[in-house]
Amino acid sequence: MSISIKSSLVTLSYIFCLFFIVSKAVQAEPKYQGVNTCSGTYPSYWQDPAAKFKDMWTGQKITNVPTNTWKKGVFQLSDNYPNKLIDDKANQPWRDKRFDALFLADTNQTTKKELAEEYSWLVLNYIHEGNINQANQMDFDVCNNPVRPWYHIPFQTYDAMSGREFTHGLTREAPVTFSVKTGSGLVNTTMWAVGIYNATAAYTLGEVWQKNGQAKIPTQSIAFHEGAVIGKPLFNTATVEQLPVLKNMPSWNANISAPSFCKCTAKIKGQQCNLIEESNQCPxxxxxxxxxxxxxxxxxxxxxRAQGTGWVYGTFVADGERKASVKEPWLRMSLLGLMWGNDTPPMGELAYNYPKNPRKNGFSEEVIIWDTVDTLNAASGTEISKQMGHLGCNYRLNGPADNANSSCLSCHGTASVPDENEVTPPSISQFSKTQTNECVTPDPGSKVAGTDRSGTPSKVINGVSFADMDSLYFANVPAATSFNMTVATPKGQVNVMGEGVPSYADSQQKQWISLDYSLQLSISLKQWMQWQKHKNSPQTVRVVDKELRRE
Known part of the structure; x- marks a missing residue:
């Protein structure tokens, strides 16, 4: 046999073996077979009529259940969490090594912007797959996703004011006042949103939320795993005339309370409303x-690759006028920005002006799409801090729904297990009346008085300077690491939340137990703890802590 024939036979044999190996590999990874991930273990929405949950709503005015005239779908909670860790890397192209440069300090701003945009759209498309345009189901009805499973967090249902509504599982997020070109120039609106978690993230949720319907409250910091993905569409109650970017955007008929953000007044002056009062006043x-x-x-x-935090956060915003020709309504959005760190000010410096001139010089740990910012602001009124493109502190990433004094990672880095008093670190220092505010511009010649970015007069409290507070809230908190609330002052170490905080059942646990940037998990655990405390109490004394605010 000639050498050429032998060579040909070897080649053919190699190709056959390679084909056999590849075929076996393909067979080893079968296509996902869609399963229903909604088990009914936990309430799907506030006032869920299932018999096992009825005691939660006793005495309340019932307005959040499907009526005889409701002919559309009803939200179900996806809570059948995976029993084993799932790595979906094969379907996550943003994990490719070519995106490594996004996280490197010496990558130029033009390249960072290109990589950030591609990274973000790949993630958004991953979230969309199987969750939109499916036959016989509403968009983001994730129970039967045919591509990959998605899940929700339980127990965002107990609070009468923010609890999930029954049509799409939206929770009331926050009141947001926007500067507009119509009417008085300001409009009071409300955000409603629903968060979804891929299987990697849901595995961690399942370590807390058990299949027997009980919560296993973490006693040590938890960590989500590489490849965990969370998506959260946020809807607003404004009209297209008030916020023109909403034109041509997806809209949902949701079972909500008053669009201007309903508030409750307690019968007993000086006290918070109980759940019955809230259900009556905010149907x-x-x-x-x-x-x-x-x-x-x-x-x-x-x-x-996000070495300081372990997380990447991004925000897309409505761009319905400019993208009216885009066929898919869910793609009529533009990227506002992507961040993986807080660009922490050096010790003693302030967040309001660090880094210097980020629009010109860029950030080290985030990318802002200034064209999108300009589009949002052009569609807004003249009050800068209330324009849709207000961003966060010194133009760090924060969306239209978010607080101008913070940033995405700054806020979420506070996520902690509630202590025995159901206390957690304020997600933004301004939410506490006993702390120095963050992101403050000092008054000329003063170190103890100033104005925060939303225009609120601020002062130093308990000797904790503005720079001290910025050093806490704009620190890069490593994933699954306690959020630090202690600073060194001329008078010594000061816990800005007060001595003895946090107060956990284990008296040796002196630091906050981290929930790895998951504020939704923190909120849900707080509502669970409140239900455990209330279920043997009269309905008239059932009062829940104030919900998360973004204003």
Whole structure:
């Protein structure tokens, strides 16, 4: 036999073996077979009529259940969490090594912007797959996703004011006042949102939320795993005339309370409303008010290349006028920015002016798409801090729904297990009346008085300077690491939340137990703890802590 024939036979044999190996590999990774991930273990929404949950709503005015005239779908909670850790790397192209440069300090701003945009759109498309345009189901009805499973967090249902509504599982997020070109120039609106978690993230949720319907409250810091992805569409109650970017955007008929953000007044002066009072004063309706419209879409990705935090956060915003010709309504959005760190000010410096001139010089740990910022602001009124493109402290990333004094990672880095008093670190220092504010510009010649970015007069409290507070809230908190609330002052170490905080059952646990940037998990655990305390108490004394605020 000639050498050429032998060579040909060897080649053919190699190709056959390679084909056999590849075939076996393909067979070893079968296509995902869609399963229903909604088990009914936990309430799907506030006032869920299932018999096992009825005691939670006793005495309340019932307005959040489907009526005889409701002919559309009803939200179900996806809570059948995976029993083993799932790594979906094969379907996550943003994990490719070519995106490594995004996280390197010496990468130029033009390249960072290009990589940030591609990274973000890949994640958004991953979240969309199987969750939109499916036959016989509403968008983001994730129970039966045919591509990959998605899940929700339980127990965002106990609070009468913010609890999930029954049509799409939206929770009331925050009141947001926007500067507009119509009417008085300001409009009071409300954000409603629903967060979804891929299987990698849901595995961690399942370590807390058990299949027997009980919460296993973490006693040590938890960590989400590489490749965890969270998506969160946020809808707003404004009209298209008030916020023109909402034109041509997806809209949902949701069972919400008053669009201007309903508030409750307790019968007993000086006290908070109980759940019965809240249900009476802030009833829900899907008929009384217009549809809510998609304004913002947040993404969060566990990515170890983000060395300071372990997380990447991004925000898309409605761009319905400019992208009216885009066929898919869910793609009529533009990226506002992507961040993986807080660009922490050096010790003693302030966050309001660090880094210097980020629009010109850029950030080290985030990318802002200034064209999107300009589009949002051009569609807004003249009050800068209330324009849609206000961003966060010194133009760090924060969306239209978010607080101008913070940033995505700054806020989420506070996520902690509630202590025995159901206390957690304020997600933004301004939410506490006993702390120095963050992101403050000092008054000329003063170190103890100033104005925060939203225009609120601020002062130093308990000797904790503005720089001290910025050093806490704009620190890069490593994933699954306690959020630090202690600073060194001329008078010594000061716990800005007060001595003895946190107060956990284990008296040796002196630091906050981290929930690895998951504020939703922190909120849900707080509502669970409140239900455990209330279930043997009269309905008239059932009072829940104030919900998360973004204003």
């Amino acid at each position: 829900r309706s899907y008929k009384q008010w217009p549809n809510v419209k998609l304004l913002q879409f947040d993404i969060a990705i566990k990515d170890s």
